[in-house]
Amino acid sequence: MNKRIMNAKRFMTWPRIINGLTISRILLGLPIIITLKNYNNEVFIFLILIAGLTDYLDGYFARKYDHKSAFGAKLDPLADKILLIGPMIWLVHENLVPLWAIWLIISRELLITCWRSGKTSGGPASIQAKYKTTFQFASIILLLWPKKWGTIYTINIINKIGYFSFWIALFLTLSSAINYIFNQKEAHQN
Ligand SMILES: O=P(O)(O)OC[C@H](O)CO
Secondary structure (H helix, E strand, O other), X not given: OOHHHHHHHHXXXXXXXXXXXXXXXXXXXXXHHHHHHOOOHHHHHXXXXXXXXXXHHHHHHHHHXXXXXXXXXXXXHHXXXXXXXXXXXXXXXXXXXXXXXXXXXXXXXXXXXXXXXXOOOOOOOOHHHHHXXXXXXXXXXXXXXXXXXXXXXXXXXXXXXXXXXXXXXXXXXXHHHHHHHHOHHHOOOO
């Protein structure tokens, strides 16, 4: 086999691919903010969906190839937070959600990051927290749905579903934090 291909294969180990996917999600945070600032919501949706895909794939590969690690358990939720905090602040900027709700979410995310940093296991994400992140993603996407992608009527409905999802996300954000802190055995390793 060609030496270069062999070297590339040796470099592309599963832990590197998994962490690479997670880090790419962090890096997507900046272009995502720039697209929002430029009101380019079409590209924003495209980028955030790619970020969502990396979130799915890093977890999928970690489970499939049994490469779960404490480092990965800490990095993966942190990447989600770094990615989503920008669009959440943007929701306030656009008067789509109240400032106090985003303050609660950001405070919770900082608190749980601090809690997780002290865990030797990495404090793997609970199922409830995974739903929380899914609802955060979904509400951001639906609230910032491009105006060109539908009629006034359909956009209005999409935005309303997004607004409703946002409150579910807030509820899950707070309740999952309470479960982490008071019921730590419920956390799942996946
Ligand atoms: O609530 P956390 O900090 O456990 O984060 C959950 C992750 O974002 C799920 O992928």
